[in-house]
Amino acid sequence: MNPKALPLIVGALLSGRLLAAPPDVEKEFASMDADRDGKVSTTEHAAAARQMFGKMDANQDGKVSAAEMAAAHQAITGQAAKKNDMPAAEKIKAVDSDGDGVLTAEEHSKASASMFAKMDTDKDGFLGKQEMAAGHAAMMKKP
Ligand SMILES: [Ca+2]
Ligand SMILES: [Ca+2]
Ligand SMILES: [Ca+2]
Incomplete structure (x- = not known):
């Protein structure tokens, strides 16, 4: 499993849009589905969000600044933000x-929870692969 997949998906969720790379839903899903039951629970999703926050908070002051977020984005994707990136x-x-x-x-966790609720289209409290893929597709579109 690529350990970089996790922050990538959470970063995409947080920012409300996808990063430049095409989504590898399969891989990202597997990285979040800690108990391997084929669905991502709110707990699994929240844990992934916390982990992402810890990665972004470079100086460990409990807050993520714009500079920290930009640096994390660059570290995760291996490229600087593009001109038309938010x-x-x-x-x-x-x-x-x-x-x-x-x-x-x-x-951060509030934002992640609201993303989860948006993606959980059948409202069963879990994200299936289809829901995550659909969420990705929706995020690709400009508002
Ligand atoms: Ca699971
Ligand atoms: Ca604030
Ligand atoms: Ca669901």
Whole structure:
């Protein structure tokens, strides 16, 4: 399993759009499905989000700044943000509920939970592969 797949998918969820690479849903799904039951629970999804937050929080102050997020994006994808990528500051703004310009673990997990709810189209409390693939497809589209 590619350990880079996990932050990639959570990063995509967080930012509300996909990174440049085409989604490898199979691989990303497997990396989140910790108990291998073929579906991703809210617990598994939240754990993946926490792990992603820890990776982005380079100075371990419990907050993720735009600079940290941009650096994490570059480390994960191996490339600098492209011109038409949404700037990290914009991504943070989308989920920054107290508006201080940095992301706390709480803000991040709230955003992840709301992404989960959006992708769980049959509302059974789990994400199946189809739902994750469909979520990816929806995220590819511009709002
Ligand atoms: Ca599972
Ligand atoms: Ca904040
Ligand atoms: Ca579901």
